[in-house]
Amino acid sequence: MRAPDLIRFARDAATGNPLRTGLLVLAMAIGVAAVVVLTALGDGARRYVLNQFSAIGSNLVIVLPGRSQTGGFNPGNAITNTPRDLTVDDAQALQRASAVHRVAPLAIGTSEISVGGKLREVMVAGTTAEFIDVRRLQLAQGRFLPAGDWRRGASEAVIGAKIRDEMFGRAEALGQLVRVGDRRVRIVGVLATTGQGLGMNTDELVIVPVSLAQAMFNSNTLFRILVEANGREAIEPAKAQVTDILRLRHEGELDVTIITQDAVLATFDRLLGALTLGVAGIAAISLAVAGILVMNVMLVSVAQRTAEIGLLKALGATAATIRNAFLAESAMLSLAGAVLGFVLGQAGAAIIRQLYPVFPAFPPDWAVLAALGTALGTGVLFGVLPARRAARLEPVRALAKR
Amino acid sequence: MAAPLIELAGIERVFQLGDSEVHALHRLDVRIDAGEYVAVMGPSGSGKSTLLNLLGLLDRPNAGTYRLEGRDVTTLSAVEQARVRSERIGFVFQSFHLVPRLTAAENIALPMILAGLPPTRRAERVARALRDYGLENRADHRPDQLSGGQRQRVAIARATIMQPALLLADEPTGNLDRATGDEVVRLLEALNDQGMTLIVVTHDGGLGARARRQLLMEDGCPRHDRRRDETDGSPATCALPT
Numbered sequence: 001m002r003a004p005d006l007i008r009f010a011r012d013a014a015t016g017n018p019l020r021t022g023l024l025v026l027a028m029a030i031g032v033a034a035v036v037v038l039t040a041l042g043d044g045a046r047r048y049v050l051n052q053f054s055a056i057g058s059n060l061v062i063v064l065p066g067r068s069q070t071g072g073f074n075p076g077n078a079i080t081n082t083p084r085d086l087t088v089d090d091a092q093a094l095q096r097a098s099a100v101h102r103v104a105p106l107a108i109g110t111s112e113i114s115v116g117g118k119l120r121e122v123m124v125a126g127t128t129a130e131f132i133d134v135r136r137l138q139l140a141q142g143r144f145l146p147a148g149d150w151r152r153g154a155s156e157a158v159i160g161a162k163i164r165d166e167m168f169g170r171a172e173a174l175g176q177l178v179r180v181g182d183r184r185v186r187i188v189g190v191l192a193t194t195g196q197g198l199g200m201n202t203d204e205l206v207i208v209p210v211s212l213a214q215a216m217f218n219s220n221t222l223f224r225i226l227v228e229a230n231g232r233e234a235i236e237p238a239k240a241q242v243t244d245i246l247r248l249r250h251e252g253e254l255d256v257t258i259i260t261q262d263a264v265l266a267t268f269d270r271l272l273g274a275l276t277l278g279v280a281g282i283a284a285i286s287l288a289v290a291g292i293l294v295m296n297v298m299l300v301s302v303a304q305r306t307a308e309i310g311l312l313k314a315l316g317a318t319a320a321t322i323r324n325a326f327l328a329e330s331a332m333l334s335l336a337g338a339v340l341g342f343v344l345g346q347a348g349a350a351i352i353r354q355l356y357p358v359f360p361a362f363p364p365d366w367a368v369l370a371a372l373g374t375a376l377g378t379g380v381l382f383g384v385l386p387a388r389r390a391a392r393l394e395p396v397r398a399l400a401k402r
Numbered sequence: 403m404a405a406p407l408i409e410l411a412g413i414e415r416v417f418q419l420g421d422s423e424v425h426a427l428h429r430l431d432v433r434i435d436a437g438e439y440v441a442v443m444g445p446s447g448s449g450k451s452t453l454l455n456l457l458g459l460l461d462r463p464n465a466g467t468y469r470l471e472g473r474d475v476t477t478l479s480a481v482e483q484a485r486v487r488s489e490r491i492g493f494v495f496q497s498f499h500l501v502p503r504l505t506a507a508e509n510i511a512l513p514m515i516l517a518g519l520p521p522t523r524r525a526e527r528v529a530r531a532l533r534d535y536g537l538e539n540r541a542d543h544r545p546d547q548l549s550g551g552q553r554q555r556v557a558i559a560r561a562t563i564m565q566p567a568l569l570l571a572d573e574p575t576g577n578l579d580r581a582t583g584d585e586v587v588r589l590l591e592a593l594n595d596q597g598m599t600l601i602v603v604t605h606d607g608g609l610g611a612r613a614r615r616q617l618l619m620e621d622g623c624p625r626h627d628r629r630r631d632e633t634d635g636s637p638a639t640c641a642l643p644t
């Protein structure tokens with residue numbers, strides 16, 4: 001039998017029983033669609049987190065006060081239980097390191113902002129002019145904090161877009177005097193909207209000079225020091241230099257935690273990659289179920305078409321021809337199911353992207369290929385048994401059965 | 403003298419039914435020459451269909467040899483037997499056995515498709531067959547849209563499309579009324595006139611009488627093997643059960 005004839009014969013046999021064929025294709029399609037959609041979700045989550053991290057800025061080395069809990073037991077910690085403060089002077093000292101491009105100190109606290117009778121609780125960030133570049137923020141209006149002596153900042157503030165809207169409505173915000181805590185500050189700039197992001201939401205932030213914030217919160221310690229290395233390759237040297245400088249400044253004791261963005265990213269990448277793989281595995285089970293369904297339906301089909309098989313043998317079909325016809329049919333059904341499932345899955349992922357535009361729900365290529373491959377593989381694999389049973393039927397018995 | 407088309411010698415076909423054995427064919431010796439027209443008759447259960455299935459290589463005997471065109475076909479492999487069925491043997495069944503999802507033309511083309519003939523040759527032959535059997539207007543109809551007689555004509559067209567040497571028909575008129583049955587028989591006889599060997603199983607005495615040779619089966623043996631030009635039948639070719 002010629003290949004095109006074989007394919008046409010198998011196709012006619014499949015379409016000759018639309019209900020059976022439809023159910024099979026649907027089962028296979030659901031399996032493939034499940035893999036595509038679920039891996040799109042898993043990989044979307046991974047990408048979302050990675051994007052959010054890169055949005056914070058790039059080539060960052062972040063200094064936190066205190067030893068990391070995961071760093072293991074440190075006898076130095078046991079003696080001096082309260083770590084030394086991380087100070088503005090520490091931050092300034094880091095600027096001298098050769099691998100460091102920029103440094104921005106960050107002090108954080110909550111306070112209230114009030115203007116014209118309106119009152120609202122806000123997050124106040126004390127920092128310096130470098131912050132806007134290190135964090136890759138955009139201004140909508142005005143200017144950012146001016147460069148200058150870090151210890152003598154002016155009474156100026158830059159506010160987030162949402163604060164601006166809530167406190168001023170349609171009125172002009174630039175140049176206005178507002179109360180933040182017990183201080184009066186002048187608004188010199190408004191940040192552009194960034195939307196909800198990982199970590200702090202700059203839309204609801206009030207940024208003031210670091211000296212002002214520390215005075216406001218009556219504290220000397222910093223929440224973070226953000227260090228931007230000279231480039232990607234400079235991240236590790238920068239980390240080493242920062243470590244050396246801080247250890248020196250803290251009397252030989254390293255009582256800070258220094259993390260690089262890369263390390264955090266890699267951890268999340270691994271974690272969410274494993275999650276995607278796990279989810280894909282679970283979805284693949286539905287493909288195996290579909291495969292077993294293919295086998296059963298094909299076995300029933302062989303039983304129903306016994307007389308036809310006998311006839312084909314009487315007309316000169318060899319066992320191989322019969323086997324190939326049935327294999328072609330189950331392969332075709334699986335292929336149709338896989339393609340339909342692929343389309344459904346992609347459509348599902350597209351709908352998710354429509355509903356949640358910030359969420360990059362794209363199925364990874366490997367998952368799509370694996371799903372299609374598994375669908376075809378199971379279809380053919382589970383089609384072998386029915387096909388062989390059909391091929392082995394004795395023509396006279398097969399014909400006698402009505 | 404040339405070798406006969408069919409030569410059966412010492413054929414045994416035993417079916418196991420629980421504890422008992424059924425001898426569907428017993429010590430059967432039959433020779434049929436090319437171009438003969440044989441009617442196989444006899445009571446129900448006498449082994450007529452079993453004989454036809456053996457002749458058509460749909461079944462294998464438990465013992466004995468079957469020579470077709472001088473070649474021992476009982477020892478052939480399954481693939482070789484399929485090839486013989488494809489090229490040398492045509493089947494017509496009582497219940498037509500058309501593939502319900504295929505059209506008349508597609509059903510007729512089926513043996514050529516299975517044999518791997520190129521589509522152009524197939525189309526040509528199907529067109530001729532449709533014309534020969536008066537089915538031109540029914541080419542695209544499915545079996546359930548055809549009358550019984552038309553269905554059997556499709557089946558005959560299909561059985562002869564590969565131009566076999568041997569045409570086997572198991573009660574081809576069994577599901578048809580008298581007039582349609584006669585029409586089908588005339589078609590078969592016309593094929594025989596063109597030289598095709600025709601073996602018909604029938605219950606109908608009138609129909610059987612039209613054949614030039616009658617093989618009367620009883621309990622797995624031909625009890626009478628009579629040619630029309632002979633006054634009386636030849637003696638039974640196997641011992642009667644005692």
Ligand SMILES: Nc1ncnc2c1ncn2[C@@H]1O[C@H](COP(=O)(O)OP(=O)(O)OP(=O)(O)O)[C@@H](O)[C@H]1O
Binds near residue numbers: 424446451453
């Ligand atoms: N597959 C089988 N298994 C068991 N016994 C069988 C089988 N096929 C045929 N037989 C037996 O063999 C004998 C001959 O059967 P066969 O079908 O050849 O009869 P027949 O002459 O064609 O009868 P009918 O005129 O009713 O068609 C019967 O006794 C039948 O029961």
Ligand SMILES: [Mg+2]
Binds near residue numbers: 450451
């Ligand atoms: Mg019979």
